[in-house]
Amino acid sequence: MAPREAEPIGVIGVGWVGLVTAACFAELGHEVWARDIDAAKIAALERGEVPIHEPGLPELVARNRDRLHFTTEMAPVLEHAQLLFCCVDTPPTYSGDADLSRVEAVVAELAEPDDHALVMKSTVPVGTGAAIKRRLPALHYVSNPEFLKEGSAIEDFMHPDRVVIGNDAASSDFADRVAALYEPLGAPIVRTDVASAEMIKLASNAFLATKISFINEIANVCEEVGADVAEVARGMGLDARIGPHFLRAGAGYGGSCFPKDVQALKQLAGNSGYHFQLLTAVIDVNELQKRRLVGKLQKHLGSLVGKEIALLGVAFKPNTDDIREATSLVLAGRLQSEGAQVRAYDPVALERARAVLSNVRLCTSALEALDGADAAVLVTEWPEFRELDWAGAVKRVMRRPIVVDGRNFLDREALQAAGFVYEGVGR
Numbered sequence: 001m002a003p004r005e006a007e008p009i010g011v012i013g014v015g016w017v018g019l020v021t022a023a024c025f026a027e028l029g030h031e032v033w034a035r036d037i038d039a040a041k042i043a044a045l046e047r048g049e050v051p052i053h054e055p056g057l058p059e060l061v062a063r064n065r066d067r068l069h070f071t072t073e074m075a076p077v078l079e080h081a082q083l084l085f086c087c088v089d090t091p092p093t094y095s096g097d098a099d100l101s102r103v104e105a106v107v108a109e110l111a112e113p114d115d116h117a118l119v120m121k122s123t124v125p126v127g128t129g130a131a132i133k134r135r136l137p138a139l140h141y142v143s144n145p146e147f148l149k150e151g152s153a154i155e156d157f158m159h160p161d162r163v164v165i166g167n168d169a170a171s172s173d174f175a176d177r178v179a180a181l182y183e184p185l186g187a188p189i190v191r192t193d194v195a196s197a198e199m200i201k202l203a204s205n206a207f208l209a210t211k212i213s214f215i216n217e218i219a220n221v222c223e224e225v226g227a228d229v230a231e232v233a234r235g236m237g238l239d240a241r242i243g244p245h246f247l248r249a250g251a252g253y254g255g256s257c258f259p260k261d262v263q264a265l266k267q268l269a270g271n272s273g274y275h276f277q278l279l280t281a282v283i284d285v286n287e288l289q290k291r292r293l294v295g296k297l298q299k300h301l302g303s304l305v306g307k308e309i310a311l312l313g314v315a316f317k318p319n320t321d322d323i324r325e326a327t328s329l330v331l332a333g334r335l336q337s338e339g340a341q342v343r344a345y346d347p348v349a350l351e352r353a354r355a356v357l358s359n360v361r362l363c364t365s366a367l368e369a370l371d372g373a374d375a376a377v378l379v380t381e382w383p384e385f386r387e388l389d390w391a392g393a394v395k396r397v398m399r400r401p402i403v404v405d406g407r408n409f410l411d412r413e414a415l416q417a418a419g420f421v422y423e424g425v426g427r
């Protein structure tokens with residue numbers, strides 16, 4: 001696609017957000033200089049390898065290879081581009097606050113006053129832009145939070161519900177140039193101040209997490225009173241004020257963002273003297289929700305000592321190999337401390353799992369994980385799990401036909417008809 005005006009773009013931090021940003025801006029016709037301090041990652045990208053599992057990304061990177069310039073150095077980025085999209089990670093610290101050390105490292109490499117603008121795509125606490133500007137008053141700073149979801153990152157980037165751009169008066173020309181980059185996408189562009197832009201990102205993630213914890217609590221009550229949460233969510237979601245999205249009850253939210261961003265917003269409020277009660281509950285519900293699956297196993301197996309439990313799925317959601325804060329990790333730990341033997345299978349996340357699930361037997365197929373298992377727990381709703389021959393091969397290899405469906409994903413009626421004990425969430 002030929003852009004109305006090509007704008008050389010710098011991307012700093014080439015992870016999930018950075019690589020998708022770089023590839024999508026290249027697809028929109030811009031030259032992109034993308035820098036990461038991880039030399040192995042840059043070397044892989046230069047060889048044409050994409051280091052993460054994200055549908056469509058290898059093709060997009062390959063198609064735009066001529067416009068994508070990967071580097072470990074800051075100098076070529078500064079030389080070629082004025083808009084510097086900061087996409088470094090902002091993981092949680094022990095206190096739950098966001099760790100801004102990577103952002104600080106990027107800022108330390110910028111001079112001022114100069115003709116660059118730092119465009120913050122990383123998720124940062126409200127006040128980060130102001131703090132950076134206090135130290136470097138002449139630095140141009142634009143907040144441009146990212147709302148993409150892993151697994152549909154390219155689609156989300158190219159067809160956003162909205163684009164948010166926050167800036168002060170001194171940086172309005174740069175902010176206009178950032179807005180111009182997104183114009184071809186046809187999405188509403190929300191122009192606002194930096195602090196509000198930062199808050200829009202945190203509040204959006206916190207609200208979505210709240211929806212999930214809310215429906216999970218409704219699910220838990222449904223179990224007590226004999227209602228089906230999937231039916232309840234369907235009926236609720238048709239109310240336009242509620243909407244149908246993010247009402248899937250299950251084993252709680254995971255991933256690199258909701259857990260850390262909800263915690264970070266709670267901490268941010270606390271640091272300013274405000275106790276954000278609702279978010280405290282959202283977090284507690286989510287932690288308990290992951291563990292409730294253990295109780296469902298105990299209901300049918302009694303003590304878990306020596307029992308063989310198969311986890312179907314390790315990734316925090318399908319279509320990604322990301323296992324950061326995945327429910328599978330909490331569950332594996334809980335099951336092991338109850339004395340169970342745990343085996344697990346995931347179509348794409350096994351390599352990443354190997355580094356953290358040391359006492360779990362990682363299997364190369366679902367059937368291998370299910371062979372001899374006393375129960376199966378569906379943790380990630382990969383389509384291939386629905387397509388397994390439950391009534392035939394699975395029934396034959398499992399020691400006991402018990403399935404805990406942590407995502408309400410499998411065909412309950414078919415499994416029950418095949419003689420399985422089926423436990424969903426909230427039904």
Ligand SMILES: NC(=O)C1=CN([C@@H]2O[C@H](COP(=O)(O)OP(=O)(O)OC[C@H]3O[C@@H](n4cnc5c(N)ncnc54)[C@H](O)[C@@H]3O)[C@@H](O)[C@H]2O)C=CC1
Pocket residue numbers: 012013014015016017018035036037038041087088089090102105106121122123124146147148149150256257
């Ligand atoms: N993963 C997601 O779905 C989304 C993430 N975000 C936010 O975007 C930010 C990035 O997230 P991810 O892409 O998931 O992180 P990531 O961990 O996948 O990637 C971050 C990259 O930055 C690199 N890096 C660290 N310090 C650097 C430096 N000084 N210079 C150059 N590169 C450096 C790292 O080596 C890594 O490759 C976070 O703040 C996150 O909260 C926002 C929306 C969606």
Ligand SMILES: O=C(O)[C@H]1O[C@H](OP(=O)(O)OP(=O)(O)OC[C@H]2O[C@@H](n3ccc(=O)[nH]c3=O)[C@H](O)[C@@H]2O)[C@H](O)[C@@H](O)[C@@H]1O
Pocket residue numbers: 123146147148149150151205208212245246247248249250251252253254255256257258261316317
């Ligand atoms: O800031 C971020 O990093 C991103 O965080 C989430 O995206 P992501 O974590 O990639 O994935 P989601 O699809 O939101 O799922 C997050 C978790 O919630 C769970 N979930 C989601 C929806 C639902 O109805 N129920 C539910 O339990 C998923 O299983 C998963 O564990 C947001 O959806 C993005 O808008 C945001 O940009």
